[in-house]
Amino acid sequence: MKEKIYKSLPIILQNFACTIKGFQERKSRLGGNFKKYYEELLVSQWYDSKKIEDFQNEKLKSLLVYCNDNIPYYQKIFKEYNFKPNEVKSIKDLEKLPILTKEDVRENYQNLINPKFNGKVTKAHTSGSTGKSLQFLFSEDAVQYRWALWFRHKHRFGVNPDDSYATFTGQVAVPISQKKPPFWRENHAMKQTVFTMHHINKEKVPHIVDRLNKGGFVYYSGYASILYSLASIIDELNLKITAPPKVIFTGAEALLDYQREKISSVFGCLVTDQYGFSEGCGNASRCEHDLFHEDFEYGILECYNPTVNADGTKTGQVLATGFSNLAMPFIRYQVGDTATWIEKKCECGRESKTILEVNGRNEDFVITPEQNKILRFDYIFKDTVNIVEAQVVQRKLGEITIRIVRRKGYDLNEEKILRDEVHNKISPSLEVHFEYVDEIEREITGKFRAVKSYIK
Numbered sequence: 001m002k003e004k005i006y007k008s009l010p011i012i013l014q015n016f017a018c019t020i021k022g023f024q025e026r027k028s029r030l031g032g033n034f035k036k037y038y039e040e041l042l043v044s045q046w047y048d049s050k051k052i053e054d055f056q057n058e059k060l061k062s063l064l065v066y067c068n069d070n071i072p073y074y075q076k077i078f079k080e081y082n083f084k085p086n087e088v089k090s091i092k093d094l095e096k097l098p099i100l101t102k103e104d105v106r107e108n109y110q111n112l113i114n115p116k117f118n119g120k121v122t123k124a125h126t127s128g129s130t131g132k133s134l135q136f137l138f139s140e141d142a143v144q145y146r147w148a149l150w151f152r153h154k155h156r157f158g159v160n161p162d163d164s165y166a167t168f169t170g171q172v173a174v175p176i177s178q179k180k181p182p183f184w185r186e187n188h189a190m191k192q193t194v195f196t197m198h199h200i201n202k203e204k205v206p207h208i209v210d211r212l213n214k215g216g217f218v219y220y221s222g223y224a225s226i227l228y229s230l231a232s233i234i235d236e237l238n239l240k241i242t243a244p245p246k247v248i249f250t251g252a253e254a255l256l257d258y259q260r261e262k263i264s265s266v267f268g269c270l271v272t273d274q275y276g277f278s279e280g281c282g283n284a285s286r287c288e289h290d291l292f293h294e295d296f297e298y299g300i301l302e303c304y305n306p307t308v309n310a311d312g313t314k315t316g317q318v319l320a321t322g323f324s325n326l327a328m329p330f331i332r333y334q335v336g337d338t339a340t341w342i343e344k345k346c347e348c349g350r351e352s353k354t355i356l357e358v359n360g361r362n363e364d365f366v367i368t369p370e371q372n373k374i375l376r377f378d379y380i381f382k383d384t385v386n387i388v389e390a391q392v393v394q395r396k397l398g399e400i401t402i403r404i405v406r407r408k409g410y411d412l413n414e415e416k417i418l419r420d421e422v423h424n425k426i427s428p429s430l431e432v433h434f435e436y437v438d439e440i441e442r443e444i445t446g447k448f449r450a451v452k453s454y455i456k
């Protein structure tokens with residue numbers, strides 16, 4: 001539904017629209033093979049290390065053979081590297097292949113698509129860690145596999161796919177201009193109540209707390225930064241959560257220790273997270289003992305170019321090879337994050353590889369005149385094709401500068417589109433300036449920062 005129409009609907013019809021969308025989401029996420037995958041995953045997480053190794057070796061071989069049969073890009077690469085998928089013995093053989101960068105994906109977009117794939121696909125795009133949106137195709141089957149993985153993570157903490165929940169994300173379900181409660185919308189199809197980050201401020205939080213205290217939420221899920229803002233305001237206003245959820249799940253950004261402590265103490269429950277990325281070619285989820293376990297059934301996570309730390313842990317770039325998305329498979333894809341692997345027999349009893357922490361997901365944020373903290377601007381760029389990359393910079397309160405590296409077809413009308421997007425989705429009164437540059441400097445660590453703040 002068009003945003004303009006949605007915004008003009010009475011709240012009861014907005015709830016209805018959310019529910020209709022919910023039915024579609026339910027079908028695409030929890031339909032098809034979801035149940036089968038979910039049940040298989042609940043069993044396979046207990047495989048011993050030998051069985052995991054065999055599983056991955058076999059999955060990888062069949063993926064590579066499949067790519068050789070179907071994907072023009074890999075046919076070319078395999079030839080160039082004289083690589084024989086049929087001779088693959090173990091996941092170590094991956095090292096014979098080049099890494100796949102985001103720029104490679106952009107340049108070879110058409111050739112990475114499986115021309116023979118006949119399942120349902122959706123056009124997806126990245127968010128977050130790179131700042132420039134990357135488009136790719138994702139099969140519905142892979143969507144269902146990923147949801148099965150995510151619900152396996154939840155299952156470790158006593159949550160089931162049918163449980164009711166509250167979400168806290170950037171989704172603008174509640175129009176930003178709304179001044180009176182309710183500052184949430186109900187998606188009855190998914191038993192989901194949607195809270196929007198733009199309404200998390202001192203005036204509105206007491207109403208949000210009232211809604212949360214009516215209870216009925218088995219769990220919350222959302223961005224760590226948003227839940228942290230909410231928790232901080234609740235704490236500051238001395239409000240109390242009287243009907244806490246069983247557990248809170250965060251994702252999409254790193255869950256920092258100080259955020260976790262605050263969220264956990266204010267909501268009076270456990271907080272856990274999992275590591276994933278939109279490209280969907282790898283995932284890791286925390287267990288009851290708080291280590292991330294690689295979700296080995298979904299793909300291979302490589303620790304590339306590692307540094308060995310004093311305590312024996314290894315920190316390296318994350319390369320991901322996904323088993324699930326046959327519409328557009330990524331092999332040795334450079335995600336843009338680094339992670340620290342630890343060799344440890346986890347007390348939970350699972351023998352999949354363990355990750356201590358994922359680094360490089362900690363971004364700066366912009367502060368809006370409404371005092372909201374905004375970490376992610378990626379969704380305002382999602383329809384812009386003439387931008388090579390962009391960075392949002394805040395030097396002064398009340399304003400931001402969008403720094404843009406243009407492509408050939410860029411014209412100044414795009415400023416208006418972007419400004420409107422900011423005013424509709426981020427803040428109605430934030431001043432937006434533009435700056436055109438030839439390139440956006442990287443940080444000392446080499447990392448691209450999508451949002452950069454000079455506010456102390």
Ligand SMILES: [Zn+2]
Pocket residue numbers: 287288289290291293346347348349350
């Ligand atoms: Zn464990």
